Amino acid sequence: MTTDDQFIQYADRIIFVDENTASAAELLTWDLKTYLSNVVIVGRSTFGNGVGQKVFEDAKQRIMVYVVSHYWNVMRNNVSNLCITPDIKIKGKSLDSYMKQVR
Template sequence: MYIFVDENTASAAELLTLGLKTYLNNVTVVGRDTFDKGVGQVVFEDKRNRIIVYVVNHYWNVKQNNIMNAHIKPDIYVKGNKLDDFMRAVK
């Protein structure tokens, strides 16, 4: 299984990549270092009661480490941005 990542790969995509890479022995990460976004934000608004709740969450990988500032390093590095560049790396 090949997972393509680049500097725009963030949040849940990073967690999925880490989970698959950690627990499956047939996963190869292809591309460039990921974004390393370890936080997310959600706003819940109740206009009728005039309440807003701002929630900040932290993303943790399957080994219980926060992924902030911890780029996923690919197994195979790719320089270009085209799909062909990534495909060439796995052929």
């Protein structure tokens, strides 16, 4: 259990994203941005993957089942094919490109 004097206050929460940011990482980014006032997203637009799939296979019985699920953000919106647009856009792919924006 933590007490108030152990709680760390952050001025900003900075999340780095790019076109490879997908699925749960996108949901976490979206939800933090929705519910916290001090979140800044830096990078390039995300992948927009709001769909997951799982395959169950039984070769002996020749059965294969595909289960498709859609990810929903905390606002109960289906986020399939929706990219996150950063607050601060960058062009480079190096860590330094991101860190320049943070500094």
